[in-house]
Amino acid sequence: MKTTKQLMKISACLLLIISATSCVHLKEYQKSRLNDSEMALTNRKVEKNELNFQSYREGASGANAGKTGGGCGCN
Amino acid sequence: MKKKFLSVIGFAILCRFQVYSQVKTDTTSLPRPAYTSLYTPIGQDSTNYNPRRLRIDEIDLVSSYYTQTGDHSAVMGGMPGPKGTQNVTDFSNGLNLNLVWLNQANNKNTLSLGLGYDHHSSASAAYVALEGGGKPGGSRFYPSLDWTIENAKTGGTFGIGAYYSGEYNYKSKGIDFHWSTKTNDKSGEFGVKLQGYFDRVTLIYPSELIPPSSATQTGTTVYTTASGVVETLSSTGQVISSSKNTLPTSARTTLTAAFSYSQQINSRLQIMFLGDLVTQSGYLSLPFHRVYFNDNDTSKAKVEKLPSSRFKLPIGFRLNYFLGDNIILRTYYRYYMDNWGTRSNTASIEIPYKVTPFFSVSPFYRYYTQTAAKYYAPYREHSPTDTYYTSNDEYAKFNASFYGVGFRIAPPNGVFGMHNFHELEIRYGHYTQTTDLVSDVVSLSVGFK
Numbered sequence: 384m385k386t387t388k389q390l391m392k393i394s395a396c397l398l399l400i401i402s403a404t405s406c407v408h409l410k411e412y413q414k415s416r417l418n419d420s421e422m423a424l425t426n427r428k429v430e431k432n433e434l435n436f437q438s439y440r441e442g443a444s445g446a447n448a449g450k451t452g453g454g455c456g457c458n
Numbered sequence: 459m460k461k462k463f464l465s466v467i468g469f470a471i472l473c474r475f476q477v478y479s480q481v482k483t484d485t486t487s488l489p490r491p492a493y494t495s496l497y498t499p500i501g502q503d504s505t506n507y508n509p510r511r512l513r514i515d516e517i518d519l520v521s522s523y524y525t526q527t528g529d530h531s532a533v534m535g536g537m538p539g540p541k542g543t544q545n546v547t548d549f550s551n552g553l554n555l556n557l558v559w560l561n562q563a564n565n566k567n568t569l570s571l572g573l574g575y576d577h578h579s580s581a582s583a584a585y586v587a588l589e590g591g592g593k594p595g596g597s598r599f600y601p602s603l604d605w606t607i608e609n610a611k612t613g614g615t616f617g618i619g620a621y622y623s624g625e626y627n628y629k630s631k632g633i634d635f636h637w638s639t640k641t642n643d644k645s646g647e648f649g650v651k652l653q654g655y656f657d658r659v660t661l662i663y664p665s666e667l668i669p670p671s672s673a674t675q676t677g678t679t680v681y682t683t684a685s686g687v688v689e690t691l692s693s694t695g696q697v698i699s700s701s702k703n704t705l706p707t708s709a710r711t712t713l714t715a716a717f718s719y720s721q722q723i724n725s726r727l728q729i730m731f732l733g734d735l736v737t738q739s740g741y742l743s744l745p746f747h748r749v750y751f752n753d754n755d756t757s758k759a760k761v762e763k764l765p766s767s768r769f770k771l772p773i774g775f776r777l778n779y780f781l782g783d784n785i786i787l788r789t790y791y792r793y794y795m796d797n798w799g800t801r802s803n804t805a806s807i808e809i810p811y812k813v814t815p816f817f818s819v820s821p822f823y824r825y826y827t828q829t830a831a832k833y834y835a836p837y838r839e840h841s842p843t844d845t846y847y848t849s850n851d852e853y854a855k856f857n858a859s860f861y862g863v864g865f866r867i868a869p870p871n872g873v874f875g876m877h878n879f880h881e882l883e884i885r886y887g888h889y890t891q892t893t894d895l896v897s898d899v900v901s902l903s904v905g906f907k
Contacts, residue, residue: 407724408643416726416780420868421788421810421818424720424730424776429864429883429903432522432550437860440895442828442853443794443802445714445734446772 515558515568517906524548528851528895531582533664535748535759536837536849541585544895548578564610570619572602586746587665598625606636613647614639627660629707645722655712661705661745663761708741726780732792736770749849751842762848764833770796774804784812788822799832800853810866820864822887830855851893862887873904881905 409417416422426434426447438444528544530536552574559567576598584594606617614637621632638649690699713736720730747762774792781787787809794802806824813819831853833846840847864885873879883903890896 406645406721409645409722409725413725414722417722417728419780419786421786421812421820421866422728422778422780424728424778427864427883427885427903428518428520428905429885429901431520431552432524432901433860433885433887433899435550436524436526436548436889436897436899437826440852440889440891440897441802441826441858442796442800442831443770443772443792443804443826445716445736445770445794446732446774446792447790 510560512557512559515556515907516554517556518552518554518903519905520550520552520554520901520903522548522550522899522901524550524897524899526895526897528891528893530837530849530851530893530895531585532744532747532762532848532850532852533582533585535750536851537750538837541590542837543581543585545581546578546897548576550574550576561607566608566610568604568606568608568617570602570604570606572600572604574598574600574602576600586662592665596626598623600624612640613644621655627662628657630655630657632656647718647720649716649718649720651714651716653712653714653716655710655714657710657712657740658707659710659741659745660707663745664748664759667759667761708745710738710740710742712736712738728778730776731773732775733773734770736772738768738770739766742766742768743848744850747848747850749840749847750838751840751847752838753842760847762850763846764848765798765846768796768798770794786810786812788820794828796831798853799830800828802826802828806860808864810864816867816869818866820866820885822860822862822864824860826858826860828856851891851895854893856892858889858891860887860889878906879904880907 434447524547526544526546529538529540529542531542531544534542536542552572554573555571557569557571561567577595578597579595581594583596584590584592586592600621600623602619602621604617604619606615608615616638617636619632619634619636621630621634623630623632632653632655634651634653636649636651638647640647689697692698715735717733718730720728722728743762743764745761748759749762750759772792772794774790777787777789779787779789787807789808790804790806792802792804794800794804804824804826806822808820808822810818810820831848833844833848834853835844835847835849836854837849840849862885864883866881866883867873868881871877873882881904884901885903886898886900888896888898
Protein backbone atom coordinates (compact mmCIF):
# COMPACT_ATOMS: atom_id res chain seq x y z
CA MET A 384 0.00 0.00 0.00
CA LYS A 385 2.89 2.27 0.92
CA THR A 386 4.59 1.46 -2.40
CA THR A 387 1.38 2.26 -4.27
CA LYS A 388 1.14 5.67 -2.64
CA GLN A 389 4.79 6.38 -3.41
CA LEU A 390 4.30 5.44 -7.05
CA MET A 391 1.25 7.68 -7.25
CA LYS A 392 3.23 10.59 -5.79
CA ILE A 393 6.09 10.06 -8.24
CA SER A 394 3.65 9.96 -11.14
CA ALA A 395 1.91 13.11 -9.96
CA CYS A 396 5.27 14.90 -9.70
CA LEU A 397 6.24 13.78 -13.20
CA LEU A 398 2.94 14.99 -14.64
CA LEU A 399 3.36 18.31 -12.82
CA ILE A 400 6.84 18.76 -14.30
CA ILE A 401 5.52 17.99 -17.76
CA SER A 402 2.58 20.35 -17.34
CA ALA A 403 4.89 23.10 -16.17
CA THR A 404 7.01 22.71 -19.29
CA SER A 405 5.43 24.61 -22.15
CA CYS A 406 5.22 22.79 -25.46
CA VAL A 407 7.55 24.23 -28.07
CA HIS A 408 6.62 24.34 -31.73
CA LEU A 409 9.33 22.35 -33.47
CA LYS A 410 10.49 22.55 -37.03
CA GLU A 411 11.17 19.29 -38.84
CA TYR A 412 14.95 19.64 -38.55
CA GLN A 413 14.60 20.00 -34.78
CA LYS A 414 12.93 16.60 -34.49
CA SER A 415 15.97 14.46 -35.22
CA ARG A 416 16.13 13.17 -31.65
CA LEU A 417 12.38 12.68 -31.37
CA ASN A 418 12.40 10.72 -34.62
CA ASP A 419 15.04 8.31 -33.35
CA SER A 420 13.54 4.85 -33.44
CA GLU A 421 14.38 4.27 -29.75
CA MET A 422 12.31 7.36 -28.86
CA ALA A 423 9.09 5.89 -30.30
CA LEU A 424 6.20 5.97 -27.84
CA THR A 425 5.36 2.35 -28.53
CA ASN A 426 6.43 -1.06 -27.36
CA ARG A 427 9.43 -2.53 -29.09
CA LYS A 428 8.67 -5.31 -31.57
CA VAL A 429 10.94 -7.61 -29.59
CA GLU A 430 8.72 -7.08 -26.49
CA LYS A 431 5.63 -8.60 -28.07
CA ASN A 432 5.79 -11.99 -26.38
CA GLU A 433 6.86 -10.50 -23.04
CA LEU A 434 3.67 -8.44 -22.98
CA ASN A 435 1.65 -11.56 -23.75
CA PHE A 436 3.01 -13.57 -20.84
CA GLN A 437 2.68 -10.62 -18.46
CA SER A 438 -0.99 -10.18 -19.36
CA TYR A 439 -1.58 -13.90 -18.66
CA ARG A 440 0.37 -14.08 -15.37
CA GLU A 441 -0.88 -10.82 -13.88
CA GLY A 442 -4.37 -9.56 -13.05
CA ALA A 443 -3.91 -6.23 -14.80
CA SER A 444 -3.70 -5.61 -18.52
CA GLY A 445 -4.28 -2.79 -21.01
CA ALA A 446 -3.16 0.82 -21.44
CA ASN A 447 0.02 -0.37 -23.10
CA ALA A 448 -1.14 -0.69 -26.70
CA GLY A 449 -1.07 -4.45 -26.21
CA LYS A 450 -3.84 -6.99 -26.28
CA THR A 451 -6.72 -6.83 -23.81
CA GLY A 452 -8.42 -10.03 -24.89
CA GLY A 453 -8.19 -13.06 -27.14
CA GLY A 454 -6.06 -16.11 -26.54
CA CYS A 455 -6.27 -18.31 -23.49
CA GLY A 456 -2.88 -18.25 -21.79
CA CYS A 457 -4.25 -21.12 -19.75
CA ASN A 458 -0.93 -22.81 -19.11
CA MET B 459 35.99 45.14 -42.60
CA LYS B 460 38.32 42.23 -43.08
CA LYS B 461 36.11 40.11 -40.82
CA LYS B 462 33.01 41.03 -42.81
CA PHE B 463 34.76 40.20 -46.05
CA LEU B 464 35.88 36.81 -44.79
CA SER B 465 32.35 36.15 -43.55
CA VAL B 466 30.91 36.86 -46.98
CA ILE B 467 33.49 34.60 -48.60
CA GLY B 468 32.74 31.87 -46.09
CA PHE B 469 29.00 32.18 -46.64
CA ALA B 470 29.52 32.03 -50.40
CA ILE B 471 31.58 28.83 -50.06
CA LEU B 472 28.89 27.28 -47.89
CA CYS B 473 26.27 28.15 -50.49
CA ARG B 474 28.42 26.55 -53.16
CA PHE B 475 28.57 23.37 -51.16
CA GLN B 476 24.80 23.49 -50.72
CA VAL B 477 24.28 23.95 -54.47
CA TYR B 478 26.69 21.14 -55.18
CA SER B 479 24.88 18.85 -52.79
CA GLN B 480 21.61 19.48 -54.64
CA VAL B 481 22.84 18.81 -58.15
CA LYS B 482 25.28 15.98 -57.57
CA THR B 483 24.11 12.79 -59.20
CA ASP B 484 22.89 10.25 -56.72
CA THR B 485 25.08 7.19 -56.89
CA THR B 486 23.48 5.18 -54.12
CA SER B 487 21.23 2.30 -55.01
CA LEU B 488 18.92 2.64 -52.02
CA PRO B 489 15.25 3.07 -52.99
CA ARG B 490 13.84 6.43 -51.93
CA PRO B 491 10.13 6.57 -51.13
CA ALA B 492 8.80 9.65 -52.89
CA TYR B 493 5.94 10.29 -50.50
CA THR B 494 8.11 11.02 -47.47
CA SER B 495 11.48 12.06 -48.84
CA LEU B 496 12.67 15.64 -49.19
CA TYR B 497 15.07 14.42 -51.86
CA THR B 498 14.24 15.56 -55.39
CA PRO B 499 16.54 14.10 -58.02
CA ILE B 500 17.42 16.21 -61.03
CA GLY B 501 17.47 14.38 -64.29
CA GLN B 502 15.63 11.42 -65.70
CA ASP B 503 14.66 8.60 -63.36
CA SER B 504 15.82 5.41 -64.98
CA THR B 505 14.87 3.04 -62.17
CA ASN B 506 11.20 2.63 -63.17
CA TYR B 507 10.38 3.34 -59.55
CA ASN B 508 6.65 3.91 -59.14
CA PRO B 509 5.57 5.03 -55.66
CA ARG B 510 1.94 4.08 -56.34
CA ARG B 511 2.78 0.48 -57.04
CA LEU B 512 2.13 -2.08 -54.30
CA ARG B 513 5.42 -2.93 -52.67
CA ILE B 514 6.74 -4.72 -49.60
CA ASP B 515 7.67 -2.07 -47.06
CA GLU B 516 8.89 -4.27 -44.22
CA ILE B 517 9.04 -7.86 -43.04
CA ASP B 518 9.48 -8.54 -39.33
CA LEU B 519 10.11 -11.83 -37.61
CA VAL B 520 9.94 -12.14 -33.83
CA SER B 521 10.84 -15.36 -32.03
CA SER B 522 10.83 -15.99 -28.29
CA TYR B 523 11.69 -18.79 -25.96
CA TYR B 524 9.95 -18.65 -22.58
CA THR B 525 10.53 -20.92 -19.61
CA GLN B 526 8.76 -20.83 -16.25
CA THR B 527 8.81 -22.61 -12.90
CA GLY B 528 6.40 -22.50 -9.96
CA ASP B 529 4.41 -24.80 -7.73
CA HIS B 530 0.91 -23.38 -7.07
CA SER B 531 -0.86 -24.17 -10.33
CA ALA B 532 -4.48 -23.14 -10.75
CA VAL B 533 -5.22 -26.55 -12.28
CA MET B 534 -4.54 -28.12 -8.85
CA GLY B 535 -6.27 -25.31 -6.97
CA GLY B 536 -3.03 -23.71 -5.79
CA MET B 537 -1.86 -26.94 -4.13
CA PRO B 538 1.82 -26.52 -3.22
CA GLY B 539 4.26 -29.27 -4.12
CA PRO B 540 5.02 -31.40 -7.17
CA LYS B 541 1.37 -31.80 -8.19
CA GLY B 542 1.03 -28.03 -8.32
CA THR B 543 3.84 -27.68 -10.83
CA GLN B 544 3.64 -24.62 -13.06
CA ASN B 545 6.56 -25.52 -15.29
CA VAL B 546 6.05 -24.16 -18.79
CA THR B 547 8.15 -23.80 -21.89
CA ASP B 548 6.88 -21.86 -24.86
CA PHE B 549 8.44 -21.26 -28.26
CA SER B 550 6.72 -18.41 -30.13
CA ASN B 551 7.22 -17.25 -33.69
CA GLY B 552 5.52 -14.31 -35.36
CA LEU B 553 5.90 -13.05 -38.91
CA ASN B 554 4.58 -9.66 -40.00
CA LEU B 555 4.49 -8.43 -43.57
CA ASN B 556 3.71 -4.77 -44.41
CA LEU B 557 2.59 -3.91 -47.93
CA VAL B 558 2.38 -0.25 -48.93
CA TRP B 559 0.92 1.67 -51.86
CA LEU B 560 -0.35 5.17 -52.63
CA ASN B 561 -3.85 5.84 -53.92
CA GLN B 562 -4.90 8.57 -56.39
CA ALA B 563 -5.01 11.21 -53.63
CA ASN B 564 -1.46 10.26 -52.56
CA ASN B 565 -2.76 8.75 -49.33
CA LYS B 566 -0.58 5.99 -47.98
CA ASN B 567 -2.22 2.59 -47.65
CA THR B 568 -0.65 -0.08 -45.46
CA LEU B 569 -1.76 -3.68 -45.41
CA SER B 570 -0.27 -5.72 -42.55
CA LEU B 571 -0.42 -9.48 -42.67
CA GLY B 572 0.55 -11.32 -39.50
CA LEU B 573 1.08 -14.99 -38.86
CA GLY B 574 1.98 -16.48 -35.48
CA TYR B 575 2.65 -19.97 -34.21
CA ASP B 576 3.44 -21.01 -30.62
CA HIS B 577 4.28 -24.42 -29.28
CA HIS B 578 4.24 -24.96 -25.53
CA SER B 579 4.65 -27.66 -22.94
CA SER B 580 2.76 -27.19 -19.70
CA ALA B 581 3.25 -29.54 -16.77
CA SER B 582 0.06 -28.35 -15.05
CA ALA B 583 -2.07 -29.26 -18.09
CA ALA B 584 -1.18 -32.91 -17.45
CA TYR B 585 -2.97 -32.64 -14.07
CA VAL B 586 -6.32 -31.94 -15.68
CA ALA B 587 -6.31 -35.71 -15.31
CA LEU B 588 -5.97 -36.07 -11.54
CA GLU B 589 -2.93 -38.33 -11.56
CA GLY B 590 -1.03 -36.29 -14.14
CA GLY B 591 -1.82 -38.38 -17.21
CA GLY B 592 -3.20 -35.55 -19.37
CA LYS B 593 -1.63 -34.08 -22.45
CA PRO B 594 1.12 -31.70 -21.25
CA GLY B 595 1.49 -29.54 -24.33
CA GLY B 596 -0.12 -27.91 -27.31
CA SER B 597 0.17 -25.28 -29.97
CA ARG B 598 -1.53 -22.05 -30.98
CA PHE B 599 -1.98 -20.55 -34.43
CA TYR B 600 -2.89 -16.86 -34.82
CA PRO B 601 -3.12 -15.00 -38.14
CA SER B 602 -4.05 -11.30 -38.32
CA LEU B 603 -4.85 -8.69 -40.95
CA ASP B 604 -4.87 -4.90 -40.74
CA TRP B 605 -5.49 -2.18 -43.31
CA THR B 606 -4.64 1.45 -42.54
CA ILE B 607 -4.93 4.53 -44.72
CA GLU B 608 -3.02 7.70 -43.88
CA ASN B 609 -4.11 11.10 -45.12
CA ALA B 610 -1.19 12.73 -46.96
CA LYS B 611 -2.18 16.26 -45.92
CA THR B 612 -3.30 15.90 -42.31
CA GLY B 613 -1.36 12.80 -41.22
CA GLY B 614 -4.56 11.33 -39.76
CA THR B 615 -5.20 7.61 -40.13
CA PHE B 616 -8.10 5.22 -40.26
CA GLY B 617 -7.94 1.45 -40.29
CA ILE B 618 -9.62 -1.85 -39.64
CA GLY B 619 -8.17 -5.13 -38.47
CA ALA B 620 -9.15 -8.75 -37.96
CA TYR B 621 -7.59 -11.44 -35.81
CA TYR B 622 -7.93 -15.14 -35.10
CA SER B 623 -6.36 -17.38 -32.49
CA GLY B 624 -6.89 -21.12 -32.33
CA GLU B 625 -5.68 -23.68 -29.84
CA TYR B 626 -7.09 -26.99 -28.72
CA ASN B 627 -9.35 -25.67 -25.96
CA TYR B 628 -9.77 -22.03 -26.92
CA LYS B 629 -10.79 -20.20 -30.09
CA SER B 630 -10.83 -16.44 -30.46
CA LYS B 631 -11.95 -14.10 -33.24
CA GLY B 632 -11.32 -10.39 -33.09
CA ILE B 633 -12.04 -7.23 -35.05
CA ASP B 634 -10.95 -3.64 -34.53
CA PHE B 635 -11.40 -0.12 -35.92
CA HIS B 636 -8.76 2.48 -35.28
CA TRP B 637 -8.58 6.17 -36.03
CA SER B 638 -6.11 8.95 -35.28
CA THR B 639 -5.81 12.65 -35.93
CA LYS B 640 -2.94 15.10 -35.49
CA THR B 641 -2.98 18.63 -34.09
CA ASN B 642 -2.58 21.51 -36.55
CA ASP B 643 1.15 21.82 -35.89
CA LYS B 644 1.47 17.99 -35.97
CA SER B 645 3.14 17.92 -32.56
CA GLY B 646 0.26 16.05 -30.94
CA GLU B 647 -1.78 13.03 -31.96
CA PHE B 648 -5.03 11.64 -30.62
CA GLY B 649 -5.94 8.01 -31.30
CA VAL B 650 -8.91 5.74 -30.68
CA LYS B 651 -9.07 1.97 -31.14
CA LEU B 652 -12.28 -0.03 -30.73
CA GLN B 653 -11.72 -3.76 -30.36
CA GLY B 654 -13.98 -6.75 -29.97
CA TYR B 655 -12.84 -10.30 -29.15
CA PHE B 656 -15.36 -13.10 -29.45
CA ASP B 657 -14.01 -16.26 -27.84
CA ARG B 658 -15.19 -19.83 -27.28
CA VAL B 659 -13.89 -21.74 -24.26
CA THR B 660 -14.03 -25.52 -24.56
CA LEU B 661 -15.45 -26.95 -21.35
CA ILE B 662 -12.72 -29.40 -20.40
CA TYR B 663 -13.27 -30.30 -16.74
CA PRO B 664 -10.84 -32.01 -14.34
CA SER B 665 -11.00 -35.77 -14.83
CA GLU B 666 -12.67 -36.52 -11.49
CA LEU B 667 -15.45 -34.02 -12.23
CA ILE B 668 -16.55 -35.35 -15.61
CA PRO B 669 -19.47 -37.81 -15.81
CA PRO B 670 -18.43 -41.36 -14.92
CA SER B 671 -18.23 -44.13 -17.51
CA SER B 672 -21.58 -45.46 -18.55
CA ALA B 673 -22.34 -49.08 -19.51
CA THR B 674 -24.55 -49.74 -22.53
CA GLN B 675 -27.00 -52.55 -23.21
CA THR B 676 -24.57 -54.21 -25.66
CA GLY B 677 -21.94 -54.63 -22.97
CA THR B 678 -19.67 -51.83 -24.16
CA THR B 679 -18.60 -48.89 -22.01
CA VAL B 680 -18.76 -45.26 -23.12
CA TYR B 681 -15.92 -43.28 -21.58
CA THR B 682 -15.16 -39.57 -21.86
CA THR B 683 -11.53 -38.55 -21.34
CA ALA B 684 -10.57 -35.30 -19.65
CA SER B 685 -9.77 -33.79 -23.03
CA GLY B 686 -13.23 -34.59 -24.34
CA VAL B 687 -12.54 -37.64 -26.48
CA VAL B 688 -15.43 -40.10 -26.23
CA GLU B 689 -14.25 -43.72 -26.43
CA THR B 690 -16.37 -46.83 -26.60
CA LEU B 691 -14.70 -49.79 -24.89
CA SER B 692 -15.55 -53.46 -25.33
CA SER B 693 -16.10 -55.73 -22.34
CA THR B 694 -12.40 -56.71 -22.58
CA GLY B 695 -11.29 -53.06 -22.49
CA GLN B 696 -10.48 -52.75 -26.22
CA VAL B 697 -11.23 -49.35 -27.83
CA ILE B 698 -13.96 -50.02 -30.41
CA SER B 699 -14.49 -46.45 -31.52
CA SER B 700 -13.18 -43.02 -30.65
CA SER B 701 -14.65 -39.64 -31.50
CA LYS B 702 -12.86 -36.34 -31.46
CA ASN B 703 -13.55 -33.55 -29.02
CA THR B 704 -17.30 -33.47 -28.47
CA LEU B 705 -17.26 -31.15 -25.52
CA PRO B 706 -19.51 -28.10 -25.50
CA THR B 707 -18.07 -24.59 -25.57
CA SER B 708 -19.01 -21.40 -23.80
CA ALA B 709 -18.74 -17.82 -25.04
CA ARG B 710 -16.52 -15.05 -23.72
CA THR B 711 -16.68 -11.53 -25.16
CA THR B 712 -14.20 -8.70 -24.61
CA LEU B 713 -14.96 -5.17 -25.83
CA THR B 714 -12.32 -2.48 -25.56
CA ALA B 715 -12.16 1.24 -26.31
CA ALA B 716 -8.52 2.34 -26.17
CA PHE B 717 -7.64 6.05 -26.20
CA SER B 718 -4.24 7.68 -26.55
CA TYR B 719 -2.81 11.17 -26.84
CA SER B 720 0.84 11.85 -27.62
CA GLN B 721 2.58 15.22 -27.48
CA GLN B 722 6.03 16.46 -28.38
CA ILE B 723 7.08 18.76 -25.54
CA ASN B 724 10.44 19.92 -26.89
CA SER B 725 13.22 18.60 -29.11
CA ARG B 726 14.15 15.95 -26.51
CA LEU B 727 10.95 15.06 -24.70
CA GLN B 728 7.70 13.44 -25.75
CA ILE B 729 4.88 11.91 -23.76
CA MET B 730 1.82 9.79 -24.34
CA PHE B 731 -1.27 9.27 -22.21
CA LEU B 732 -3.15 6.00 -22.54
CA GLY B 733 -6.51 4.86 -21.20
CA ASP B 734 -8.67 1.83 -21.92
CA LEU B 735 -12.26 0.97 -21.10
CA VAL B 736 -12.61 -2.81 -21.12
CA THR B 737 -15.72 -4.86 -20.53
CA GLN B 738 -15.82 -8.66 -20.48
CA SER B 739 -18.84 -10.92 -20.35
CA GLY B 740 -19.61 -14.60 -20.60
CA TYR B 741 -17.67 -17.52 -19.17
CA LEU B 742 -14.70 -15.82 -17.47
CA SER B 743 -13.54 -18.82 -15.42
CA LEU B 744 -11.51 -21.70 -16.82
CA PRO B 745 -13.23 -25.09 -16.55
CA PHE B 746 -10.11 -27.09 -15.63
CA HIS B 747 -9.11 -24.89 -12.68
CA ARG B 748 -9.88 -26.69 -9.42
CA VAL B 749 -10.70 -25.07 -6.09
CA TYR B 750 -10.31 -26.91 -2.76
CA PHE B 751 -12.26 -25.67 0.25
CA ASN B 752 -11.52 -25.36 3.97
CA ASP B 753 -13.92 -28.15 4.97
CA ASN B 754 -11.03 -30.63 5.25
CA ASP B 755 -12.39 -32.75 2.41
CA THR B 756 -9.77 -32.69 -0.34
CA SER B 757 -11.79 -35.11 -2.47
CA LYS B 758 -14.45 -32.45 -3.03
CA ALA B 759 -12.80 -30.12 -5.48
CA LYS B 760 -15.02 -27.83 -7.50
CA VAL B 761 -14.43 -26.02 -10.75
CA GLU B 762 -13.37 -22.37 -10.40
CA LYS B 763 -16.37 -20.04 -10.48
CA LEU B 764 -16.11 -16.34 -11.31
CA PRO B 765 -18.75 -13.71 -12.16
CA SER B 766 -19.92 -13.50 -15.76
CA SER B 767 -18.95 -9.86 -16.21
CA ARG B 768 -15.90 -7.77 -15.50
CA PHE B 769 -15.07 -4.11 -16.07
CA LYS B 770 -11.43 -2.97 -16.29
CA LEU B 771 -10.03 0.54 -16.27
CA PRO B 772 -6.27 0.86 -16.94
CA ILE B 773 -4.74 4.33 -17.39
CA GLY B 774 -1.11 5.12 -18.00
CA PHE B 775 1.50 7.26 -19.62
CA ARG B 776 4.81 6.95 -21.40
CA LEU B 777 7.56 9.54 -21.16
CA ASN B 778 10.64 9.34 -23.39
CA TYR B 779 13.55 11.70 -22.97
CA PHE B 780 16.74 12.00 -25.02
CA LEU B 781 19.46 12.72 -22.47
CA GLY B 782 22.66 14.15 -24.00
CA ASP B 783 23.74 12.53 -27.23
CA ASN B 784 23.86 8.86 -26.28
CA ILE B 785 21.31 8.08 -23.63
CA ILE B 786 17.54 7.76 -23.89
CA LEU B 787 15.15 7.32 -20.98
CA ARG B 788 12.06 5.28 -21.85
CA THR B 789 9.60 5.26 -18.96
CA TYR B 790 6.09 3.89 -18.45
CA TYR B 791 3.56 3.95 -15.64
CA ARG B 792 0.09 2.37 -15.39
CA TYR B 793 -2.62 2.35 -12.76
CA TYR B 794 -5.24 -0.38 -13.10
CA MET B 795 -8.55 -1.07 -11.38
CA ASP B 796 -11.41 -3.46 -12.01
CA ASN B 797 -14.74 -4.33 -10.41
CA TRP B 798 -13.38 -7.64 -9.06
CA GLY B 799 -11.38 -5.63 -6.53
CA THR B 800 -7.92 -5.75 -8.12
CA ARG B 801 -5.83 -2.59 -7.99
CA SER B 802 -2.44 -2.52 -9.62
CA ASN B 803 0.53 -0.26 -10.31
CA THR B 804 3.14 -0.87 -13.00
CA ALA B 805 6.27 1.21 -13.49
CA SER B 806 9.10 0.54 -15.88
CA ILE B 807 12.24 2.22 -17.10
CA GLU B 808 14.51 1.33 -19.97
CA ILE B 809 17.76 3.18 -20.67
CA PRO B 810 19.06 2.64 -24.21
CA TYR B 811 22.71 3.67 -24.44
CA LYS B 812 23.93 4.33 -27.96
CA VAL B 813 27.40 2.87 -28.17
CA THR B 814 27.41 4.07 -31.77
CA PRO B 815 24.55 5.75 -33.67
CA PHE B 816 23.59 2.30 -34.98
CA PHE B 817 24.20 0.05 -31.99
CA SER B 818 22.56 0.37 -28.59
CA VAL B 819 22.49 -1.54 -25.32
CA SER B 820 19.27 -1.21 -23.29
CA PRO B 821 19.04 -2.38 -19.69
CA PHE B 822 15.49 -2.30 -18.31
CA TYR B 823 13.58 -2.79 -15.07
CA ARG B 824 9.84 -3.20 -14.50
CA TYR B 825 8.08 -3.29 -11.15
CA TYR B 826 4.52 -4.55 -10.78
CA THR B 827 2.26 -4.79 -7.75
CA GLN B 828 -1.38 -5.81 -7.37
CA THR B 829 -3.99 -6.40 -4.68
CA ALA B 830 -6.01 -9.62 -4.62
CA ALA B 831 -9.36 -9.96 -6.36
CA LYS B 832 -12.22 -10.42 -3.89
CA TYR B 833 -12.95 -13.89 -5.26
CA TYR B 834 -9.43 -15.23 -4.61
CA ALA B 835 -8.25 -17.40 -1.73
CA PRO B 836 -5.24 -19.73 -1.62
CA TYR B 837 -5.39 -23.53 -1.52
CA ARG B 838 -8.07 -24.79 0.93
CA GLU B 839 -8.94 -21.35 2.26
CA HIS B 840 -12.25 -20.83 0.46
CA SER B 841 -15.43 -21.47 2.37
CA PRO B 842 -17.87 -23.95 0.77
CA THR B 843 -20.52 -21.22 1.10
CA ASP B 844 -18.62 -18.75 -1.12
CA THR B 845 -20.61 -17.72 -4.18
CA TYR B 846 -17.52 -17.18 -6.33
CA TYR B 847 -14.13 -18.82 -5.86
CA THR B 848 -10.74 -19.15 -7.51
CA SER B 849 -7.27 -20.15 -6.34
CA ASN B 850 -5.56 -18.91 -9.49
CA ASP B 851 -2.52 -16.87 -8.44
CA GLU B 852 -3.23 -14.44 -11.28
CA TYR B 853 -5.82 -12.94 -8.89
CA ALA B 854 -3.64 -13.09 -5.74
CA LYS B 855 -1.92 -10.21 -4.01
CA PHE B 856 1.70 -10.13 -5.19
CA ASN B 857 4.60 -8.04 -6.42
CA ALA B 858 6.71 -8.83 -9.46
CA SER B 859 10.03 -7.67 -10.86
CA PHE B 860 11.20 -8.02 -14.43
CA TYR B 861 14.68 -6.98 -15.49
CA GLY B 862 17.13 -7.68 -18.26
CA VAL B 863 18.93 -6.18 -21.21
CA GLY B 864 18.39 -5.69 -24.92
CA PHE B 865 20.74 -5.13 -27.84
CA ARG B 866 19.78 -3.39 -31.07
CA ILE B 867 21.78 -3.02 -34.23
CA ALA B 868 20.54 -1.08 -37.27
CA PRO B 869 23.48 0.07 -39.43
CA PRO B 870 22.79 2.18 -42.54
CA ASN B 871 24.39 -0.43 -44.80
CA GLY B 872 22.30 -3.20 -43.30
CA VAL B 873 23.08 -5.82 -40.67
CA PHE B 874 26.13 -7.90 -41.70
CA GLY B 875 26.37 -5.68 -44.79
CA MET B 876 23.05 -6.94 -46.19
CA HIS B 877 21.11 -3.89 -47.41
CA ASN B 878 17.65 -5.38 -46.88
CA PHE B 879 18.40 -6.64 -43.38
CA HIS B 880 17.89 -3.32 -41.61
CA GLU B 881 17.44 -4.23 -37.95
CA LEU B 882 18.35 -6.89 -35.40
CA GLU B 883 17.23 -6.92 -31.78
CA ILE B 884 17.96 -9.44 -29.03
CA ARG B 885 16.48 -9.15 -25.55
CA TYR B 886 16.65 -11.21 -22.38
CA GLY B 887 14.48 -10.79 -19.29
CA HIS B 888 14.19 -12.47 -15.88
CA TYR B 889 10.82 -12.32 -14.09
CA THR B 890 10.03 -13.12 -10.45
CA GLN B 891 6.73 -13.00 -8.57
CA THR B 892 6.32 -13.14 -4.80
CA THR B 893 4.07 -16.17 -5.45
CA ASP B 894 7.35 -18.04 -6.20
CA LEU B 895 6.74 -18.04 -9.93
CA VAL B 896 9.99 -17.46 -11.81
CA SER B 897 10.44 -17.16 -15.56
CA ASP B 898 13.01 -16.26 -18.20
CA VAL B 899 12.37 -15.07 -21.71
CA VAL B 900 14.76 -14.48 -24.59
CA SER B 901 13.54 -12.84 -27.79
CA LEU B 902 14.95 -12.15 -31.21
CA SER B 903 13.52 -9.67 -33.67
CA VAL B 904 14.76 -9.19 -37.22
CA GLY B 905 13.50 -6.66 -39.74
CA PHE B 906 13.87 -6.60 -43.53
CA LYS B 907 13.05 -3.76 -45.91
